[in-house]
Amino acid sequence: xxxxxxxxxxxxxxxxxxxxxxxxxxxxxxxxxxxxxxxxxxxxxxxxxxxxxxxxxxxxxxxxxxxxxxxxxxxxxxxxxxxxxxxxxxxxxxxxxxxxxxxxxxxxxxxxxxx
Amino acid sequence: xxxxxxxxxxxxxxxxxxxxxxxxxxxxxxxxxxxxxxxxxxxxxxxxxxxxxxxxxxxxxxxxxxxxxxxxxxxxxxxxxxxxxxxxxxxxxxxxxxxxxxxxxxxxxxxxx
Numbered sequence: 001x002x003x004x005x006x007x008x009x010x011x012x013x014x015x016x017x018x019x020x021x022x023x024x025x026x027x028x029x030x031x032x033x034x035x036x037x038x039x040x041x042x043x044x045x046x047x048x049x050x051x052x053x054x055x056x057x058x059x060x061x062x063x064x065x066x067x068x069x070x071x072x073x074x075x076x077x078x079x080x081x082x083x084x085x086x087x088x089x090x091x092x093x094x095x096x097x098x099x100x101x102x103x104x105x106x107x108x109x110x111x112x113x114x115x
Numbered sequence: 116x117x118x119x120x121x122x123x124x125x126x127x128x129x130x131x132x133x134x135x136x137x138x139x140x141x142x143x144x145x146x147x148x149x150x151x152x153x154x155x156x157x158x159x160x161x162x163x164x165x166x167x168x169x170x171x172x173x174x175x176x177x178x179x180x181x182x183x184x185x186x187x188x189x190x191x192x193x194x195x196x197x198x199x200x201x202x203x204x205x206x207x208x209x210x211x212x213x214x215x216x217x218x219x220x221x222x223x224x225x226x227x228x
Contacts, residue, residue, distance in 0.1 A: 004157070033215070042220035043158070043203065048213060056215050090157050100146035100165050100207055100214050106157025 002026065004093050004107035012113045018079040021110045025072050025093030031055075032074040033104065034066060037088040046089075049074055050096065078112075086114045118142060119206055119219035127225045131193050136222045138204030139186045145207050147180050147187045148216060152201040161189075194226045 005024040013019050025032050034046040045058035049068035066076040072093075078085055088111050092104035119140045128134055138147070146165040150158035162171050164180035164187065171178045175198075177190040191198055201223050205216035 031213070035218075043205075043218035045215055045217065048215060050213065055213050092157070096213075098213060100209070101163045102207075102214055103148075103160045103163070104158075104216065106159070108155065108157055 004091055004105050006089075006091050006107035006110050008110060009108065010111045010113075012115060013081050014115055015081055015083060017081050018077060019081060019112060020075055020077045021089055021091075021112075023074045023076075023091030023093075023107060025074070025091075026105055029093035029095050029105070030072055031094045031096050031102075032068055032072060033092045033094075034074070034076050035090040035092065036060075037090055037109070038086075043090070046076065081114045083114050086112060088112075118217045119204055121202075121204055121219035121222050123222060124220065125223050127227070128194055130195055130226055130228050132226075134191050134194060134224070136189045136191075136202055136204075136224075137186070138188070138206075138219055140206060141185065142206065142208075143184050145184075145209055145214060147184070148205045148207070149178055149187070149189055150203045150205060150218075152203060152221070153199075158201075158203055194224075196226045196228050199224060199226050 031050045033048040037043045048056040052068045068074045088109045090109045092106045148163045149161045152158040162178045167182045167184045169180045175192045201221045203221045205218045207214040207216045
């Protein structure tokens, strides 16, 4: 069974540009969550999608957005990039997140560097 | 303000030593999970605890959930170099019908041979 796949693995962008990251969840998983990981703040929740609907959103500015397709694949977009957006962006999938013992399966992440 | 505080932030020990990592919060969680993350990889779930006072053992790792479900600890006995990694605790609440984990900043563990 294939794991969570994130593309691309590495990205270098210039301030002011926008970027789109992709995540393919484990087959059959309907919940996809996105996280930003930085040394200073750790793993911070961006948003969660379930059956193409955004179900939860973290405390990030509107420059961060996402969507989920009918096949559960998800994309996140960051517009008007800032230096502080440099981070590892992780995607996690789960069958659903309606249980407290739900396991999140993470991809390897996309390392975004903004210069 | 970090909802979950982990300590220590860094730990460097010799093979064979024991260690304990702590995860504390002022909030009550429905569950508490521990993940381990290796360089270049995403976090991998080690254990989930859901009942206050619960203790789970996974080989040399012992996990405990506080009675009030606000804190947890991870104890490793006779650490090995393969235990090296970033240990993350994550507490889950139930906003809007889904359990979204909130992560601590992690404890970076290095075990020297």
